[in-house]
Amino acid sequence: MKVRTRVAPSPTGDPHVATAYVAMINACFARASGGDGRFILRIEDTDRTRSTQASEEAILASLDWLGLAWDEGPDVGGPHGPYRQSERSAVYAEHAARLLRDGHAFACFCSAERLEEMRVAQRAAHEPPHYDGHCLTLTHQAIQENERAGVPCVLRLKVPRDGVCVFEDVLRGRIEIEWKTVDMQVLMKSDGFPTYHLANVVDDHLMEVTHVIRGEEWISSTPKHLLLYDYFGWSGDTPTFCHLPLLRNPDKSKLSKRKNPTSILYYRARGFLPEALLHFLGTLVDGRNDEALLECSATSELLERMCSHFDLTRISLGGPVFDLEKLTWLNGQHLRRHHASEMLAILEAWGYAWPPAIAAEHRERIARLAMDRIRTLDEFGPLVAFFAERPDLSKADLELSKLPPAAAGEALALALRALAEIADALWREAEIGNVLKAAVAAHEWPFAQGLRFRDAVRVYYVAVTGSPTSLPLFDAMEILGKGESLRRLETALEKLH
RNA sequence: GGCCCUAUCGUCUAGAGGCCUAGGACGCCGGGUUCUCAACCCGGUAACGCGGGUUCGAAUCCCGCUGGGGCUACCA
Numbered sequence: 375m376k377v378r379t380r381v382a383p384s385p386t387g388d389p390h391v392a393t394a395y396v397a398m399i400n401a402c403f404a405r406a407s408g409g410d411g412r413f414i415l416r417i418e419d420t421d422r423t424r425s426t427q428a429s430e431e432a433i434l435a436s437l438d439w440l441g442l443a444w445d446e447g448p449d450v451g452g453p454h455g456p457y458r459q460s461e462r463s464a465v466y467a468e469h470a471a472r473l474l475r476d477g478h479a480f481a482c483f484c485s486a487e488r489l490e491e492m493r494v495a496q497r498a499a500h501e502p503p504h505y506d507g508h509c510l511t512l513t514h515q516a517i518q519e520n521e522r523a524g525v526p527c528v529l530r531l532k533v534p535r536d537g538v539c540v541f542e543d544v545l546r547g548r549i550e551i552e553w554k555t556v557d558m559q560v561l562m563k564s565d566g567f568p569t570y571h572l573a574n575v576v577d578d579h580l581m582e583v584t585h586v587i588r589g590e591e592w593i594s595s596t597p598k599h600l601l602l603y604d605y606f607g608w609s610g611d612t613p614t615f616c617h618l619p620l621l622r623n624p625d626k627s628k629l630s631k632r633k634n635p636t637s638i639l640y641y642r643a644r645g646f647l648p649e650a651l652l653h654f655l656g657t658l659v660d661g662r663n664d665e666a667l668l669e670c671s672a673t674s675e676l677l678e679r680m681c682s683h684f685d686l687t688r689i690s691l692g693g694p695v696f697d698l699e700k701l702t703w704l705n706g707q708h709l710r711r712h713h714a715s716e717m718l719a720i721l722e723a724w725g726y727a728w729p730p731a732i733a734a735e736h737r738e739r740i741a742r743l744a745m746d747r748i749r750t751l752d753e754f755g756p757l758v759a760f761f762a763e764r765p766d767l768s769k770a771d772l773e774l775s776k777l778p779p780a781a782a783g784e785a786l787a788l789a790l791r792a793l794a795e796i797a798d799a800l801w802r803e804a805e806i807g808n809v810l811k812a813a814v815a816a817h818e819w820p821f822a823q824g825l826r827f828r829d830a831v832r833v834y835y836v837a838v839t840g841s842p843t844s845l846p847l848f849d850a851m852e853i854l855g856k857g858e859s860l861r862r863l864e865t866a867l868e869k870l871h
Numbered sequence: 872g873g874c875c876c877u878a879u880c881g882u883c884u885a886g887a888g889g890c891c892u893a894g895g896a897c898g899c900c901g902g903g904u905u906c907u908c909a910a911c912c913c914g915g916u917a918a919c920g921c922g923g924g925u926u927c928g929a930a931u932c933c934c935g936c937u938g939g940g941g942c943u944a945c946c947a
Contacts, residue, residue, distance in 0.1 A: 384947045421946055486945080493944095502873045503943065528945055546876070555874050555943090563945040570947050594875055594942045619877080619940090626939055654883095661884025663896050690884070693940065697882050700897045710910075746910040807906065831906050843908035 377407035378584045380414035381437075381444075382574065385429035386421060388637035389436035391696070392589065392621050392629055395655050397442045399618060400587050401677065402684040404445075414581060415447035417458045418574070420567045425460070436638040440648045441673025446581075454581040459573050466568040469576050469606065470529050470561060478532050478605040479561055481517055482509040483525045505530065505558040529562035531571070531598060539597035544585075544616035544687055549593065556597045571595060575602040578613060587616040587686070590693075591628075616686060619693040621658070629696055641701075645724055645751025648673050650705040656680045657704075658694040668707050706749035714742035724751045729762035736761070736853050743845045757845065761853065764862060765840025767869050772836055776829040779870065781822035785830045786837060786867040788813050793860060801856045807848040810834070837866030 379400040383393045397415075404411035415437070419425035434449060446452025456462055473479035482505075484492075493503040509530070512520075520527065534553040543549055561572040568576075578586060596615060603612045621629040629636055641651055653667050653676055660683070670676035712720065718741055728737060744757050765771075772782055792813035796805055811827055819825045832842045838859060839850055851859040 382947090386947075418947065424946070482945095489944090497872090500872065526945090543876095549875075551875065557943075560945050565945075567945090569945070574947090589941090590876065591941055591947090617876080622940080624882085628941070657883055657896080661896075663884090688887095691877060692879095692884095693877080694884090695882060697897070700883065703897060706910085747908065749909095811906080828906070835907050839907090841907085845908085847906055 375584060377404050377411040378414065378582050379404045379412070379587055380416050380578070380581065380583050382416045382418045382577075382588075383433050384418045384421065384424075385426060385433055386424040387429055388631075388639050389429075389433040390636050391638055391641070391651075391655070392636070393433065394437060394440055394442065394638060394651070395621060395658065396587065396589060396618060397437055398440075398652065398655050398677075398680075399659060399686070399689075400585075401442050401444075402681045403585065403587060403686050405677075406681045406684045412445045413443075414452070414583070415444035415457065416577060416581070417448050417460075418570065419458060419460045420563075420569065420573050422460075422565060422567060430458075432639060436642070439642065440638070440652050441677055442652075443674075459568070459577065462573070462577070463566065465580070466562070466573055466576060467566075470568070470572065473531075473561070473602075473605055474529065476605065479529050480510055480532060481512070481520075482528050482530045482560070483512075483517075483520045484508055485526075502555070507558065510558075526564040528560045528564050530558045531561050531601065533558055533598075533601065539600060541596060541600055541615060543593070544587075544614060545689060545691060546593075546617065549596075551594065551597050553597065556601075559595075559598050571598050572602065575599050575606075579603070579606070579608050579611075583613050585616060586613045587618065590617045590620050593617050618689065619691050622693040622695045624695055624697075626693065626695065628693075634696055634698070643752075645753070646701070646705050647708050647720075647751075649676050650701065650708040652676055653708070654701040654704050657700070658696075659689055660684070661690075669711065671708070671711055702749045709745060709748065709751075712745075714738045714745065717741040717745050721751060721754060726751065726754060729759070731762035732758070739849070740845075740853065743849055747845070760839045760841075760844065761850070764865070765836070765838075767836065767840065767866060769869050771840075772833060772866060772870055774829075774832050774836070774842060776822075777825070777833055778821050781819055781825065781830075782833045783867060783870045784817070784819065784821065785814070785825075785833050786863055786870070788817055789834060790860060790863050790867065793856070793863070796856065798856055801852060803846075803848040803852045806851050810848075833866070834863070838862045 381393065381397040381400050401413045404413040415434070417430055419430065437444070444450070446454065446457060448457040451457075470479070474481070492506055496503050533556050537553050539551045539553055539556070541549055559571055560569050562568055600612060603609050623629055623633040625633065627633070631637065635641065638651070649670060649672065652673050656667065664679070664683070667676060667679055670679055715738055718738055721741070732740065740758050740761065744754055747757060748754050773779060774782065777785070789810060792809050793806065796809055810831075814825070814827050814830045831847065835842050835844055835847055838847060838854070839845065844850070
């Protein structure tokens with residue numbers, strides 16, 4: 375069978391990592407099914423008050439950034455377009471009319487106020503809120519009067535009063551839901567746009583979707599969807615349903631931006647690599663350790679590798695917690711697979727602007743020194759800023775454990791004397807290191823007997839780089855140059871007095 | 872509350888009745904390496920929610936309980 379899957383995001387906010395998660399699984403399944411599998415992107419923008427074009431653009435750009443290429447979609451078109459629901463109004467109107475004509479749906483004129491009162495009463499009576507069927511019994515005449523008077527109207531689904539809806543889920547097996555627990559859902563809103571339920575079913579059918587792979591939150595509305603397939607006479611080819619577990623916050627609730635960053639834009643801005651984010655989402659589906667995924671620097675390559683051992687039926691059902699810590703680690707891993715020269719391009723593509731004071735000839739070397747020390751690209755700038763800017767130190771910055779203030783001053787003076795001896799032409803990382811180590815070793819330390827180099831060196835780090843934890847000192851000093859390095863040591867020494 | 876889904880280390884997961892003394896990865900802890908911090912290497916910590924069945928044998932199958940989650944809109 376020719377497999378056709380889709381992801382159907384609603385453009386009502388920032389592109390969500392859960393959308394990418396679902397998209398990835400749909401893309402993998404279509405691809406793993408063979409060469410003729412197709413993956414569709416459909417924009418579900420039927421909520422006119424919340425949908426925005428900016429959001430749609432961001433969703434497309436984000437999925438593209440992650441390498442989740444779709445075969446059919448609003449931008450690339452396809453045989454069953456348009457792929458944007460707001461452009462398919464005529465299709466829904468036609469199908470809605472069909473349901474009404476066949477007696478499978480009914481016009482409802484109830485006001486928002488009445489519905490609200492109804493629900494309040496039901497809640498008070500400890501009943502589950504549901505439409506009470508008020509307009510189900512409207513006479514032909516009453517309906518026409520309402521229409522003539524221009525009373526706003528929606529279309530509701532007729533639902534069997536008893537019996538059980540049974541369907542099969544790829545991951546969960548047989549699911550049974552009693553019809554009496556299914557509400558008479560609105561299918562067409564009073565603004566003339568369809569709700570999710572109608573649009574989704576109509577489009578999935580018309581677009582010949584064979585597998586509906588979506589979030590778990592849709593399980594309880596699946597009976598409505600099945601009913602629609604039946605009403606339209608499509609029950610012969612209802613798609614296969616697969617409900618995916620929902621991504622979770624660390625507290626196990628459904629992933630939300632209140633508790634965890636959810637926007638793909640956020641991760642991009644922080645300097646996460648698309649292959650790292652995709653890889654991470656992949657671990658939520660298949661947590662086995664595939665080391666080969668670490669070697670994939672292109673998202674396309676990564677996706678291909680994931681597809682090679684993808685099995686939709688083996689996804690574990692516990693909602694996975696979105697663990698930023700592991701994502702960050704993965705990002706560091708992917709970062710380090712690149713050469714320093716590639717890092718320059720990656721940083722630039724990400725939007726990093728080198729301070730002009732850092733000469734172009736030093737940049738690759740600086741990148742090489744920095745890349746083992748960052749996990750996300752946004753850590754790069756702060757780490758190398760000292761090359762362009764002299765540290766603004768206070769006396770307190772120079773007070774380090776294992777190094778009394780008097781000894782710190784001694785250490786700085788010592789370094790100054792020793793380093794001044796190095797000829798300009800020999801000002802190299804190895805020479806600087808040797809001279810400094812020898813000087814510290816040969817010195818008598820009245821205020822810090824037996825001082826080890828590793829303790830003394832910290833004050834040099836602070837003086838030169840502004841921080842006791844920074845890029846390797848000798849390299850930094852070589853890059854800064856003899857004059858600048860000595861000047862920073864001097865400044866630090868002055869600060870101590 | 873009602874309906875539905877779900878349950879292996881803190882986290883992601885492996886596990887398909889005997890290969891389980893439950894494996895890997897992140898995290899954490901310890902060690903090595905080292906000019907700081909990282910990176911890297913080595914080692915350690917830590918789980919089958921509880922109670923009943925079925926079976927010669929259960930993490931695995933069944934039931935109940937408990938915990939977690941979702942849905943309960945003219946949002947998706």
